[in-house]
Amino acid sequence: MFDLGRSILASAERSPDAVAIIDGDFRLTYAGWLDRIRRLVGAFDALGLKPGDRIATALQNTWEMATIHWACQLAGIAVVPLNWRVKADELDYCLPNAEVRVLFYQDVSAEAVTQSAAARALPCVAVGGAEAADDRGPDRRFSDLLAADPAPAVPRATPEHVSLFLYTSGTTGKPKGVPRRHRAERAAAVAHVAQNCYRRGERTLGVMPLYHTMGVRSLLAMALVDGCFVCLPRFDTTRALELIAAERLTCLYLVPTLYHDLLADPRFAATDVSSVRKLGFAGASMTDGLLKRLDAAFRPELFVNHYGSSEIYTFTIDQNAPAKPGSAGKAALNQRIRIVKLGSIDPDDQAAVGEEGQIAADLAGDESFEGYWKRPDADAKALHAGWYFTGDMGLIDAEGDLFVTGRVDDMIITGGENVSPVEIESVLSLHDGVLEVAVAGLADERWGQRVVAFVKRAPGVQAKDLDDHCRISGLANFKRPRDYVFLDEIPKSPVGKILRRKLQTGEFALEGVPRQAPAVP
Template sequence: MFDLGRSFLATVERSPRALAIVDGDVRLTYAQWDVRVRRLVGAFDALGLKPGDCIATALQNTWRMATIHWACQIAGLTIAPLNWRIKAEELDYCLPNASARLLVFQDVSADEVAASAAARAIPRVAVDDAPGGTHGFDALLATDPAPAAPRASAEDISLLLYTSGTTGKPKGVPRRHRTERAAAVAHVAQNCYARGERTLGVMPLYHTMGVRSLLSMALIDGCFVCQPRFDAGQALELIAAERLTCLYLVPTLYHDLLAHAEFARTDVSSVRKLGFAGAPMTDGLLKRLQAAFRPELFVNHYGSSEVYTFTINQDAAAKCGSAGRAALNQRIRVVKLGSFDPDETAAVGEEGQIIADLEGDEAFEGYLNRPEADAKALHGGWYFTGDTGYFDADGDLYVSGRVDDMIITGGENVSPVEIESVLSLHPAVSEVAVAGLPDERWGQKVVAFVKRTGAVDAAALDTHCRGSGLANFKRPREYVFLQDIPKSPVGKILRRKLQAGEFQTDQLARPNAAQ
């Protein structure tokens, strides 16, 4: 199997004049980009880096970050992309954990880099003259290009992703060249990408979705249009100006695109393929996107950093909420809640924990230096995702939430996602998140946190739920109206913040209880 360095060079040789990457005024063909990639390879050689060494980054999505990624693939180095919002204490954990030999950072990360003892202990490459660097990125880029000779094999480690670490320290997920390439090839196939597609490169390159977009575009001689950080108005401008053909985003970003005042006046007709991942999409948002874009393909992609693709639904709007069926490189089961026996499967319609076969081509082999995390997640050759879900009578998977997010009220298990989808269909609901809060009688009560677009109160939303067919015990007992739903940098709802009261209510109302 090809390693990723050979994959990139194959595209350079096949389509040297094809537009490869756009970042503001920077527009590079594959031939032009290849020179910059190989200049960095030469610079890494000059710094004494050897195949197998690790480079860490704390960068936004720019041509520089994408170039570093490909240079590492050719040089046989492992790249550990870190969140550019990273804190000093996180750097002090991640850099030694990754055995990083070099850190590349920019101005937005400079203060935290300066405060990190682990960062100060290794060479630091500063982008755009950010303070605190031992080397400048532009100087590295002036190095003579290394030969077009990949140094990695398919078995070498390509990428070290760190999970978000919403509970405890982040976990390093090592991924080999062969697993990364298999995931990229599957991404192309499952999203029906054609040669020369153009995508918005806004999902962070420290996140598996961003890496998948970068790699898949290169495999099909496509174009990666950088957006360093998401801004809905700018994203709409890029869609129109660059005639983007496909989008692969988390639901939150789609919501923000539709909610922007310029959406109705923007030409989005070039976008024919939509894909989403990272979190479930509510029924209401699915329907609005289908009506707004009328895409040829609308893919619900369910996966993780550990095992890139679990399931695919290529017609998401036709069966709202369904994550579809096992992907090309995977087998999926749902086991009974509380069980760690891969063969103790749940019945049709019964909610349980979703697990994935570790023999899949896209699967990792265990966390980096975290045996306790392996012991929790890996059982009998299967990866226990921590997600809850069930198969319906047709054999399609529905993802209902996280095991840790399950609300137990009066002895009944309640999934937040089901309630969120019901409430999302109310025309005055912009966004909604559901969580369980302590209750003396019920143990936990179901609470809906709502961002609204118009005048609506708890009574109206309770009437909506009653008319939806939602079981009585699942109805929210309280509604809290918020200015914004707290989310992670990649758009995942942070229920722990809701449960801790870390939010701002809107100006129209205080919490309301339903009867």
């Protein structure tokens, strides 16, 4: 099969004059982009890098970041993309852990680079206007690297080379390294094209970060269909709406939080979004209310719920998400899934139809990783008898569709009953006065845990209104929130995932109170 270096060469050969990447006023055709990619490979050679080496980035979604990613694929070098908000101690852990040879950074990550001993021990390359020189003198500049002679247009990787080295977010403890080979990355990109019905020449918003599996998939998929990746370095609803209209974007692939923010922007109603015909989401469950609002606002031809992970890109796909709210669909092109009884690590110990259990995916799938980097403890927890135990809970209904009901660790146990936060969030999201909601279990002397709803509300909405809504919704009484806490913002990760642990530890600001609030009494 093709490696990804051959993939970008093929795109440039098919459509040399098609616009490949846009970053503000900066535009490159596939022919022009390939020239810069080859020059960067030539610069890698001058730096002494070889196939199998690793470079790290701490960059936003810019044309430079995308160019580095593709140059690594052509050169057979693995890219280790780190969050541009990375802290010095995270660099001190990740850089030596991944055995990185060179680090690329920009102004937003320069302070962390300066403060990291591991970073300053490496050759560093400043992108854009970044400056983090120390007593060794100024760092190399990315613009200077592009002055190198272009390397031959010959791929140096095989499908077995490592393409990408992702670090999971690591909600507790150190993040886990996830090495992914060219064959798995390309299989995931091809599946993404097929499952989202992308046609040649699609145009997407490149805002999901390129240190996240969703961002990488958008980048690769656009190249496979000779499409255009329109960079948005940092999510901003005004700029996103401008780009959708001005660049006539045809498809969006975002986390639910970003869709929510787009619809909430007062400028949305006046923005021409008619070019967008395909919506996709991943990274978190989407509430029933948001699904309905998006379907009405965009009227897309295709609305895909994609469920997957860094380790195995796709678990399941539902190509008509609004038709069955909450459903993550059926196993994807390259995958098989099972629901394993809670507490079991035997993939053959399957739950009955409609019974909640842990979701497991077949490690033989084409998109799968092969294990965590230097983390036998993590392998022992997640990998069993050829199956990857996701840590997610779910059930399969009578029609064979998967419903993801939350994380195993997020399950609320109240009075001996298991309660899924996602179910309650979906019910509350249907109330017109709920702008955002997250549900968590807080310690309770009598019940063990009590169900608490944290809500970003419209003006005038009271707790009684929400409680009445739950009572008439059909939600079982023991699942009803016992407390409502009103916040200005729900705590989320950089890619929009709700951080329930922050709700449980009181790391939030109450509505109208610009400070950290104590835990709910």
